[in-house]
Amino acid sequence: MGHVKGLKCRECGREYPIEPIYVCEFCFGPLEAIYDYAKIKRALSRKSIERRPKTLWRYKELLPIDGEPQVGLNSGFTPLVKAENLAKFLGVKELYIKDDTVAHPTLSFKDRVVAVALTKAKEFGFDTVACASTGNLAHAVSAHGAKSGFNRFIFIPATLEQSKILASIVYEPNLVAVDGNYDDVNRLCSEIANKYRWAFVNINIRPFYAEGSKTIGFEIVEQLGWEAPDSIVVPCASGSLLTKVWKALKEFKEIGIIKEVETKIYGAQATGCSPISTAFKQGTDVIRPVKPNTIAKSLAIGNPADGYYALQAVRESGGAIEDVSDEEIIDAIKLLARTEGIFAETAGGVTLATYIKLLKEGKIDKKDCTVLCITGNGLKTAEVLDGKTVEVYHIKPNLASFEEALQRIKNKEGK
Amino acid sequence: MSELKKLRVRLTFPQELIKEPVLFRMAKKYDVMPNIRRARVTDTFGEMILELEGLEENLEQGINSLREQGVVVELIEGDIIE
Numbered sequence: 001m002g003h004v005k006g007l008k009c010r011e012c013g014r015e016y017p018i019e020p021i022y023v024c025e026f027c028f029g030p031l032e033a034i035y036d037y038a039k040i041k042r043a044l045s046r047k048s049i050e051r052r053p054k055t056l057w058r059y060k061e062l063l064p065i066d067g068e069p070q071v072g073l074n075s076g077f078t079p080l081v082k083a084e085n086l087a088k089f090l091g092v093k094e095l096y097i098k099d100d101t102v103a104h105p106t107l108s109f110k111d112r113v114v115a116v117a118l119t120k121a122k123e124f125g126f127d128t129v130a131c132a133s134t135g136n137l138a139h140a141v142s143a144h145g146a147k148s149g150f151n152r153f154i155f156i157p158a159t160l161e162q163s164k165i166l167a168s169i170v171y172e173p174n175l176v177a178v179d180g181n182y183d184d185v186n187r188l189c190s191e192i193a194n195k196y197r198w199a200f201v202n203i204n205i206r207p208f209y210a211e212g213s214k215t216i217g218f219e220i221v222e223q224l225g226w227e228a229p230d231s232i233v234v235p236c237a238s239g240s241l242l243t244k245v246w247k248a249l250k251e252f253k254e255i256g257i258i259k260e261v262e263t264k265i266y267g268a269q270a271t272g273c274s275p276i277s278t279a280f281k282q283g284t285d286v287i288r289p290v291k292p293n294t295i296a297k298s299l300a301i302g303n304p305a306d307g308y309y310a311l312q313a314v315r316e317s318g319g320a321i322e323d324v325s326d327e328e329i330i331d332a333i334k335l336l337a338r339t340e341g342i343f344a345e346t347a348g349g350v351t352l353a354t355y356i357k358l359l360k361e362g363k364i365d366k367k368d369c370t371v372l373c374i375t376g377n378g379l380k381t382a383e384v385l386d387g388k389t390v391e392v393y394h395i396k397p398n399l400a401s402f403e404e405a406l407q408r409i410k411n412k413e414g415k
Numbered sequence: 416m417s418e419l420k421k422l423r424v425r426l427t428f429p430q431e432l433i434k435e436p437v438l439f440r441m442a443k444k445y446d447v448m449p450n451i452r453r454a455r456v457t458d459t460f461g462e463m464i465l466e467l468e469g470l471e472e473n474l475e476q477g478i479n480s481l482r483e484q485g486v487v488v489e490l491i492e493g494d495i496i497e
Contacts, residue, residue, distance in 0.1 A: 023423070303493050
């Protein structure tokens with residue numbers, strides 16, 4: 001038996017049994033998994049975790065499953081890279097990259113949430129899984145679903161570029177391209193989720209799916225030698241990841257894995273889609289939906305389901321939320337690549353650029369031990385760098401031509 | 416024949432509409448039944464979580480009329496495309 005007690009409404013507190021439901025019947029508030037922490041405290045310790053395989057399932061008691069893990073058995077436990085070059089460049093004391101650019105199997109943190117969602121879908125007895133996505137989520141559901149033997153339905157807006165489709169369609173799911181704008185696709189998927197007995201990972205499985213994000217928080221603490229950092233910067237799309245990283249730290253304290261949590265949580269958004277950052281800066285609780293216009297497509301959620309809760313988590317921790325321009329995002333992607341050898345997708349650029357902005361504003365201390373959550377691989381959004389990289393030296397196939405280029409390189413380096 | 420349909424939505428009202436009976440007028444004109452579950456109103460704008468029930472075409476027209484007046488109408492699930 002697992003350690004999850006049931007589901008609880010985040011608004012009115014009503015409790016529900018463990019079922020594929022996501023919204024409170026009374027107040028329409030979102031449901032969240034709740035646990036028996038006393039029981040977990042007896043079952044889980046630093047030592048018992050350390051003895052397990054290095055995957056996200058080493059924290060399985062804190063994940064909302066009843067039996068053994070069934071999907072994503074090689075996912076999670078990505079490197080926590082000490083970013084010494086980047087720290088030196090920025091003049092900060094201690095900086096780490098939580099590197100989900102190398103997440104297994106589809107190179108983004110969605111591999112974590114989908115591993116948990118599909119394990120739960122198996123437990124519920126579903127044979128079909130579904131999602132609506134323009135990128136990372138589609139890749140993770142397509143791949144994990146293939147390996148674990150589900151029928152898969154992936155919904156995308158018909159306008160999505162061919163290059164984005166390839167990393168999903170290669171796993172041969174049923175890929176359904178819907179004519180219409182994002183609103184039309186959202187509405188259709190909601191209707192489908194309510195009509196068909198499918199596991200729609202980010203609709204009726206959402207309370208379970210979202211919990212998978214906590215594993216980033218657990219891993220950061222473990223990889224820092226069982227200590228929570230001073231600050232963590234998390235990119236915000238729906239806001240779910242940020243709330244779950246915060247929840248992870250609090251849970252580790254609750255069960256005695258760590259003594260104190262004094263971590264400040266910082267949210268990162270692109271200015272072209274910054275409803276959570278805007279609400280934070282205005283000091284309000286109400287998130288005004290926006291129409292996204294940014295190169296950071298994986299964060300382009302104009303109406304974030306967990307925006308309000310992300311605001312709460314940031315305020316509770318004493319952190320802040322900032323947003324950055326497309327130009328700053330590109331510069332940050334390049335900076336991370338040339339200093340740390342890590343190629344992040346646009347969301348990673350958002351996170352680093354936001355960190356730099358928060359440093360300049362004095363909202364993050366240069367003496368802090370800071371962790372940046374880099375959530376996806378740059379090869380997924382490589383097109384944003386077209387024409388923005390350093391030059392290629394074209395030469396003829398002879399030594400003279402090479403040496404001419406070498407001279408140009410030396411001249412450039414000498415500057 | 417069109418069937419009765421239910422839609423769970425979140426309405427966000429701009430400041431200038433907070434004092435107006437926008438929802439009542441829409442409900443009456445398009446024969447849509449609102450069932451309010453939650454609301455949050457500040458002095459600058461308001462938010463309401465509710466279910467709308469009516470014939471599909473009436474729901475469509477009612478929601479369009481809210482949008483034309485400046486109310487933001489979104490599904491309670493938030494944006495599903497991730």
